[in-house]
């Protein structure tokens with residue numbers, strides 16, 4: 001078995017690690033590894049996992065606690081593709097808030113952003129969503145043409161921040177049509193063998209369900225790599241904690257005042 005490895009030969013101890021990963025992915029087992037910095041963990045886990053995915057029509061999820069850590073995986077995949085001349089596709093995915101191309105939503109806090117974004121998708125009023133995925137059958141047809149055009153310049157993987165810029169600057173038949181980058185990323189993920197994303201895409205049950213439906217992936221046919229897993233307990237705790245912010249109180253006060261005014265008028 002030739003494992004796709006990004007360098008000419010593994011370092012000391014890296015080979016042992018690499019073989020442990022291969023043994024785990026090829027026999028459907030879990031592997032918990034603790035290794036020092038500099039041993040080449042990313043190369044040791046991505047190579048065998050990608051080898052398995054390409055042979056078994058599966059998917060590798062590479063989950064990180066921070067967006068800044070996506071680039072390490074992107075670099076590793078580029079090295080593997082170059083060294084082995086192997087063809088595959090990877091999707092680098094960031095949350096909606098970071099991938100949004102609507103300038104009017106910039107600077108909003110998390111709750112406010114998701115409230116507005118959900119409303120716009122629900123009442124079918126986001127033009128960027130319409131161009132990227134489409135609300136109606138005819139919009140969906142046009143959105144597929146947009147995706148095809150964008151993919152012509154995508155390559156094996158395009159880092160998320162670059163893809164957001166491509167989506168912002170997207171034009172079709174001479175007309176500027178910015179595309180919702182999150183919707184584009186999740187569509188690219190459908191035909192990708194590697195998906196680089198944040199922990200919460202799979203560890204949060206609410207997000208996981210819609211994320212897997214959107215990307216048409218199943219956990220059964222996947223290898224899940226949780227990078228820097230010592231961060232998981234804190235991230236999960238934060239995710240499950242309810243917090244109240246100053247902005248949230250201000251917004252609710254505004255809503256309540258407007259409700260009182262309109263109710264008062266109608267009496």
Ligand code: SF4
Pocket residue numbers: 096097099100101102105116117118120121126128129179180181182183
């Ligand atoms: S659907 Fe996309 S572009 Fe529209 S508001 Fe939401 S994240 Fe932004």
